[in-house]
Amino acid sequence: MDAIDTEDADQLVATPEVEPVGRFRIYLGAMPGVGKTCAMLDEGFRRFHRGADVVVGFVETHGRDYTASLVRDLPVLARRRGTYRGRPAEEFDLEAALARKPEVILVDELAHTNVPGLGAHAKRYEDVATLLEAGISVITTLNVQHIESVAALVEDLLGVPVRERVPDAVVRAADQIELIDSSPQALRRRLLHGHVYPPDRIEWALEHYFTTRNLTVLRELALRFVADSQVPTPTLAVASRARWQAILETKERYLAGVTLSAASPRVLRRAARMALRSHADLYALFVHPDEYDPTRDAPRLDALRTLAADLGAILIERDGSDIATLLVDEARARQVTQIVVGASRRRRIDEILHGSVLNRLLRLAGPVGIDVHVIGVRDYDPSPDEFNG
Structure with missing residues (x-):
């Protein structure tokens, strides 16, 4: 044009x-x-x-x-x-x-x-x-x-x-x-x-x-x-406080679940595009795994922090083992309406023996009205290149 x-x-x-x-x-x-x-x-x-x-x-x-x-x-x-x-x-x-x-x-x-x-x-x-x-x-x-x-x-x-x-x-x-x-x-x-x-x-x-x-x-x-x-930006000069509060309460908010896997940048970028289309705020939750090794994993975590900042996302870091519960609790605390996670790459036998994080997430999120989006992931080379973009 x-x-x-x-x-x-x-x-x-x-x-x-x-x-x-x-x-x-x-x-x-x-x-x-x-x-x-x-x-x-x-x-x-x-x-x-x-x-x-x-x-x-x-x-x-x-x-x-x-x-x-x-x-x-x-x-x-x-x-x-x-x-x-x-x-x-x-x-x-x-x-x-x-x-x-x-x-x-x-x-x-x-x-x-x-x-x-x-x-x-x-x-x-x-x-x-x-x-x-x-x-x-x-x-x-x-x-x-x-x-x-x-x-x-x-x-x-x-x-x-x-x-x-x-x-x-x-x-x-x-x-x-x-x-x-x-x-x-x-x-x-x-x-x-x-x-x-x-x-x-x-x-x-x-x-x-x-x-x-x-x-x-x-x-x-x-x-x-x-x-x-193209999203209008309401201000208190043109909208009453009650109407502005209603806008905030009904606004879409996205929370991406991220890990140190090489697929997480893809999940985070996909969540950013989804949030942009909805004119929504974007958060990302990283749960420190029990096997976290600062010497080995710190560069990837730093790269994940940088990518989140570049995408306009607020990265939240938590400790714990129940990832599904942490995701839903964080979503409820921040009035998140959509959770975005990557598809599980665990073996079927591991999910049977230890439980599926995704299935537990779906059970917890549904009753509180939070939608869950599962992003397909490719077979990635587990090198840090995907993080460094």
Whole structure:
């Protein structure tokens, strides 16, 4: 879809039904080449020529002449230069941006990993967070596959690794998310005409990543993410305290049961997607097992804590042996309506001799009105790679 005309939007700010443009805006796309960077530059250009103090912090043109031409007469911040593994490298200069302190800054590719030694942070989204804390409005771009809760699903569906990821909490913090849409057919035509990649990469891209199937899947994920993210935020200014309390009491809340197994990241990410669609709070419960060995297990537990934080989940840690009871007790204490767990991989004889946690969970949760979702898990290589994402 085309970018919203910001001039028209600004004229509507005085209308109570229309919210002003937010401090943090993301142009979201399903794939490279849909026009996210162009939309970001167009908005910056319009604001600049209406008198706003706009600076181009970092724009990645990927060698596309048309994209480079859209910078036009916008002020451009000098990049920070250095070397990495013996080769010249450039990065966004956060310190220079903070010293310049424009009203609005354009920073491309939110999921980008900064070159070691050239940036104040490891990730560009951390740079953006610092800019926002300094009171600088940020306009940025992002492809849907880089969102943490979506990345694993993309890997499952397309078989393509997603190495650069942005925590869901960062994306949800945006004041506005605008989808830059394109049909698979239109994007493939742009690719054929040389508007996305140089000629020597076009044939390979069309036969591999830019297949109609892949583009259709990614477009559906982007459309669904944006639709699921559009939730009104009631405040006491527009709702009575009684009505607000009723909203809180009826709101869906999810609790994921997680362990140190290599399948738990999949369960947690699935719960995060379910919670997003319901505009629900997300919790995760980890019960320390009796056989917990700090030397052996601490790295996986730390990785689980990091993943939960990236997904916007609150990780709760408890001691005990009755996992089903702990899950239900925690759910009731936090007014959780949905529990999400992975399917058991225990042998049938073990379940007969020692009892099934899932069966006990179903017996305890049903009478108190809590739904239980069981997520199928694959046969995982028990390496820590799945935790590290």
